[in-house]
Every structure is written in C-alpha cells, then in structure tokens.
Amino acid sequence: MDAFTKPFTQQEPMPEAAIEAAVAVMRSGRLHRYNLVEGEIAETALLEQEFAATLGVPYCLATASGGTAMQIALVACGVESGDAVLTNAFTLSPVPGAIHGVGGKPVIVETTENLTIDFAHLEAQAETSGAKFLLISHMRGHLADMDALVALCDGLDLTLIEDCAHTMGGAWKGKPSGTFGKAACFSTQTYKHINSGEGGFVAADDADVMARSIIRSGSYMLYDRHLAGPGAEAFADARLDMPNCSSRMDNLRAAILRPQLADLAAQVDRWNERYAAIQDGLRGTPGLRLRETPNEETHVGSSIQFMMPEMADDQVAPFIAACAKVGVELKWFGAPDPHGYTSNHTSWRYAGSQEAPVTDRVLSRLFDMRIPLTFSVDDCKQIAALIAATAADFR
Numbered sequence: 001m002d003a004f005t006k007p008f009t010q011q012e013p014m015p016e017a018a019i020e021a022a023v024a025v026m027r028s029g030r031l032h033r034y035n036l037v038e039g040e041i042a043e044t045a046l047l048e049q050e051f052a053a054t055l056g057v058p059y060c061l062a063t064a065s066g067g068t069a070m071q072i073a074l075v076a077c078g079v080e081s082g083d084a085v086l087t088n089a090f091t092l093s094p095v096p097g098a099i100h101g102v103g104g105k106p107v108i109v110e111t112t113e114n115l116t117i118d119f120a121h122l123e124a125q126a127e128t129s130g131a132k133f134l135l136i137s138h139m140r141g142h143l144a145d146m147d148a149l150v151a152l153c154d155g156l157d158l159t160l161i162e163d164c165a166h167t168m169g170g171a172w173k174g175k176p177s178g179t180f181g182k183a184a185c186f187s188t189q190t191y192k193h194i195n196s197g198e199g200g201f202v203a204a205d206d207a208d209v210m211a212r213s214i215i216r217s218g219s220y221m222l223y224d225r226h227l228a229g230p231g232a233e234a235f236a237d238a239r240l241d242m243p244n245c246s247s248r249m250d251n252l253r254a255a256i257l258r259p260q261l262a263d264l265a266a267q268v269d270r271w272n273e274r275y276a277a278i279q280d281g282l283r284g285t286p287g288l289r290l291r292e293t294p295n296e297e298t299h300v301g302s303s304i305q306f307m308m309p310e311m312a313d314d315q316v317a318p319f320i321a322a323c324a325k326v327g328v329e330l331k332w333f334g335a336p337d338p339h340g341y342t343s344n345h346t347s348w349r350y351a352g353s354q355e356a357p358v359t360d361r362v363l364s365r366l367f368d369m370r371i372p373l374t375f376s377v378d379d380c381k382q383i384a385a386l387i388a389a390t391a392a393d394f395r
C-alpha cells in the first residue's frame, strides 16, 4: 500500500466571499469594532448576531481568542480569586490555563473510556473541593449525557460553563452544544470549525452574564454598539464593576468569519463523511477500539480517536512511529513529556499535583488524529487502511 503524503495541518483556503469582505474592511481602514461612520454596523456586531441566531440564544460576544472567551465567561459567571473550578482531565492546556488566568484553582475530574467526564468522580470532586463551578471541555467533540450533566450540576449547586472549542455545530438531542450552561465559549482559531487565525465567542442567555462579559472584553462605554447584547439597564453595575481586559475581536476577523459561519452546516457534513470513512475503515481491526457516537449526539468529526487497550507499554511509541513512516500523523496525549499541542494534567504544574489514574490509563493507549477538510473521502479510506495494516504488525 502506498504511503499517505498530504500534510495533516493544511486548512482550506478562505472562501472568495471572505476574501472580498476582508478587502472591503481593509479599504475602509475601520478595523476596530467601535470605529464606525454614521449609520454603519460593525462586521463584528453582525457576526455576533448571526452566531447567536445559529445557537438560538439572545446574546453573543466575539473575543480575541477561545482562551480569552473562557476567562471572560468564568469571571462573568462569578469566579473570584482562589475559587476552585472543576474541569475534565482530558483537554487542552488553554482550559486549565484560563482557570489559572482568572485566579481560579483547576480541580481535575476523571475522563472515562468514552472520552467524556466521569459523573461519579465529578460528584466526589465537587464535594471534596467545595467548587461551585464546572468548566466542561467537550474535548474532541464528544458530549457527555448533557441532560444528566445539567441535572447533576443543579443538584451539586455547580454553575456550568461549556468549552465548545470542538463542538461548534454539535448538539445533544438536537439542542446545540453551548446552550446547556450559564455561558459557553467557542474558538475560531485556525484548527477549529471556522477559521480567523485567532478568535472566539462567549454565548449566553443571561443578560447579567453578557453585560459583564461585554464590559470585561473591553467595550469601554460603547456597549450600545452591540446587536447581540442586552439593553442598557443590564449594564448599570457591570459598566463600573468589571475591569477592561482588552480581549475584543476586530472587524477584519469578523468579516472573514461571517461567510464561513453561513457555510458551517455544510462543512460539518463534509467532516462527518470523512470521519465515517475512517471509522468504517478501522472497524473490526483486531485490538483496536473505536468510540461509537451515541444516538443523542450530533457529532462534528473534525478529528478521530481510537484506543488500543491491550498494547504493551513499550509498543506505543513504535506504533506511532510506524504510522508516521506511512504518512499518518497520530497524536498521543499519554506521552510522558508534552509534544506539539498535546499535554496532560501532569504537565500543568501550576495546578498542583493531582491524581487521575483512570484518565492516565485511557490516555496511555489513546491515539488522536486531526481530519482536515483538505483530505478527500478517498484519502480518509487510505488512512484507515494504513492504520489497520500497521496495527496488525503490533499484535
């Protein structure tokens, strides 16, 4: 079988409509979202309105990044210095980083073999830490049973904040991911579902949370220029209480995101076609376990994970190397030393040393692969065949 030769990090070009919109903003010179001429509405404000509509929530704020969106949402929801904030152990470093960034203490909750948060451990950690907040990261697009999670958070008096960096376009029983908690955070960084290089959103249906978010993002007293924000009365306290943290999105990025957002549903279908091709190609491979998507979940297959639970410790790195040799780039969150974008809770030293033996075991045999839309469905079939053939040598 031929080796695979395409890069795993190549995104699609910007759509022509995005390029034209960007050029128009550049010609105007008005890149700052509050720099408007009489009667003009900012691209950023329009983007927020459109994103709120796709989620079916009243309020949305565009931010400089997904990480700043999380910091804003945490503070807007009431996290104060020294507060414990629960989060799942299997996630990327910006999540505990955002908690730390607002003075919170990350408290790690185990991730199950199904790659979602462990409810029993969540309950135990909430009780021992006294935490009043859960920042759940829907890592790699896998959703926990959201109805059960919301009920559990209610029972434990936990304020739920969602990190939807991997679930933009996803849903649980048809209800969009990002509509289950007090606030939700999204990223529009290059490797996510819409691409502005850097960028993000906070979405909420609570007027107070959104007023606090808008002021904190750096609106000065120009909050009436938002189309997806609450009325002036909601800002009475927030306008004087919230520090300005200069985390705004600009009109150039908003301009290139609007056409991409309009295309999101079609892109999700394309991702899922590719995900299914890989999943089908891997199904039945001896020793290899796939994560099957629950019926309630609308998944966005922008990456794929599989486990090799029986693999010997000293075979994991050689297996990854053998896949790399045939052009298939796998990531391993269980590596003892962090590489590239991967890391795990043992490499977040600022969070203090915490135990997560279940997650450690899961991550030790979990393989992760990005699925860029520059891959065709045939490319995905070839990748699956190469992984399956390589896996056979590691039996």
Ligand SMILES: *Cc1c(COP(=O)(O)O)cnc(C)c1O
Residues within 6 Å of the ligand: 065, 066, 067, 068, 091, 092, 094, 095, 137, 139, 140, 163, 165, 166, 187, 188, 189, 198, 199, 200
């Ligand atoms: C990318 C990412 C973020 C943060 O996004 P940035 O826009 O890069 O700050 C948050 N959570 C997860 C799980 C991510 O992958």
